[in-house]
Amino acid sequence: MAQLILNHLTKDFGAKGPGEGGPAVSDVSLTLRKQGFLALLGPSGCGKTTVLRMIAGFEQPTDGSIEFGECRLSDAVRVLPPEKRNMAMVFQSYALWPHMTVAENVGYPLKVRRISGEAWRSRVAEALSLVRLTAYADRRPSALSGGQRQRVALARCLVQQPDIVLLDEPLANLDQHLRKAMEETFRAFHERSSATMIYVTHDQAEAMALATDVAVMSEGKLLQVAPPADIYARPEGRVVGSLIGRGAIVRLRLPEKAGRQLDWPLLQAALAGRRSGHGHAGEGPLSDVLIRPEQVHPDSGGMPMRVLSSVFEGERSALTLALPDGQSLKAYSNKAFCHGTEVPFVISGGWRL
Numbered sequence: 001m002a003q004l005i006l007n008h009l010t011k012d013f014g015a016k017g018p019g020e021g022g023p024a025v026s027d028v029s030l031t032l033r034k035q036g037f038l039a040l041l042g043p044s045g046c047g048k049t050t051v052l053r054m055i056a057g058f059e060q061p062t063d064g065s066i067e068f069g070e071c072r073l074s075d076a077v078r079v080l081p082p083e084k085r086n087m088a089m090v091f092q093s094y095a096l097w098p099h100m101t102v103a104e105n106v107g108y109p110l111k112v113r114r115i116s117g118e119a120w121r122s123r124v125a126e127a128l129s130l131v132r133l134t135a136y137a138d139r140r141p142s143a144l145s146g147g148q149r150q151r152v153a154l155a156r157c158l159v160q161q162p163d164i165v166l167l168d169e170p171l172a173n174l175d176q177h178l179r180k181a182m183e184e185t186f187r188a189f190h191e192r193s194s195a196t197m198i199y200v201t202h203d204q205a206e207a208m209a210l211a212t213d214v215a216v217m218s219e220g221k222l223l224q225v226a227p228p229a230d231i232y233a234r235p236e237g238r239v240v241g242s243l244i245g246r247g248a249i250v251r252l253r254l255p256e257k258a259g260r261q262l263d264w265p266l267l268q269a270a271l272a273g274r275r276s277g278h279g280h281a282g283e284g285p286l287s288d289v290l291i292r293p294e295q296v297h298p299d300s301g302g303m304p305m306r307v308l309s310s311v312f313e314g315e316r317s318a319l320t321l322a323l324p325d326g327q328s329l330k331a332y333s334n335k336a337f338c339h340g341t342e343v344p345f346v347i348s349g350g351w352r353l
């Protein structure tokens with residue numbers, strides 16, 4: 001299977017309204033892992049859908065190119081039309097034909113390719129079985145739930161045996177419970193299809209749960225691409241640090257030679273403005289430090305922090321704490337704390353962004 005490569009991809013719609021100016025997508029370069037599952041994550045308007053539409057062939061880049069193996073799919077001069085790319089796209093709206101049955105909807109792309117008879121029946125049956133809709137083959141989409149409709153859209157995608165599957169917020173219209181169930185379906189779909197998948201979402205938990213790689217975009221630019229565990233542990237910069245996972249970003253003066261992975265003695269010294277093994281903390285340049293809630297623990301030997309809020313979340317409570325200098329932190333605890341109490345906490349680690 002060939003690799004998809006985005007090469008300095010740029011799209012400028014030429015819009016110059018108030019607050020606008022830069023290109024929708026700016027100089028995005030990315031080599032997708034073969035048969036990988038890439039989640040494209042970022043706030044609304046950061047250019048995710050525009051990247052997806054350029055990959056699909058619906059938009060032409062203003063600059064840069066898209067390659068699939070040896071084949072150039074798009075650049076500022078030429079665009080291979082969508083129907084000539086072996087790609088399938090799944091939309092938020094499912095885009096099913098209301099007058100066709102589930103089986104007819106799923107088999108439609110095969111009909112377009114003039115596949116009929118036994119070959120048609122067996123491929124449709126296989127795709128329906130994968131999304132667990134065999135019993136619904138003769139229903140119309142109007143007689144299905146939202147999750148079932150999305151599974152029809154997935155089966156229609158699978159039946160085409162595409163090289164690349166593009167998914168634009170496919171779970172956005174489903175409730176939380178169904179989204180979780182559908183994540184399983186997507187995983188099975190990915191394993192079964194051996195296609196490279198690109199999944200646009202602004203839900204970081206969904207991205208982390210599904211993807212082999214997460215790409216974070218902001219204001220048209222690609223900020224970081226890494227496997228979920230890496231991007232969680234070592235985010236680059238404030239935007240990625242605040243988008244991925246829960247956590248607090250605090251500003252601390254750190255010695256010049258402090259690394260990026262910070263331990264409690266160094267953090268404690270920086271918070272108290274004391275000398276640490278790395279030099280004099282509390283006097284170096286100000287740095288952004290990401291502290292995850294699971295790194296903050298109540299400990300009698302810790303630093304006193306004020307509990308600003310304690311929210312019961314079932315398996316634990318989520319706390320908001322105020323550091324002695326007023327900055328806030330998040331923590332998890334099995335024990336509830338009263339608002340306003342001072343409790344000693346230790347911060348087992350932090351990551352300098």
Ligand SMILES: Nc1ncnc2c1ncn2[C@@H]1O[C@H](COP(=O)(O)OP(=O)(O)OP(=O)(O)O)[C@@H](O)[C@H]1O
Binds near residue numbers: 042043046047
């Ligand atoms: N056809 C178009 N003409 C002009 N501007 C456009 C067009 N399509 C998108 N844009 C602009 O490009 C920018 C990126 O839009 P895009 O839809 O790619 O963002 P997104 O990250 O997918 O957002 P969302 O999560 O809200 O769907 C936005 O500022 C948008 O207004």
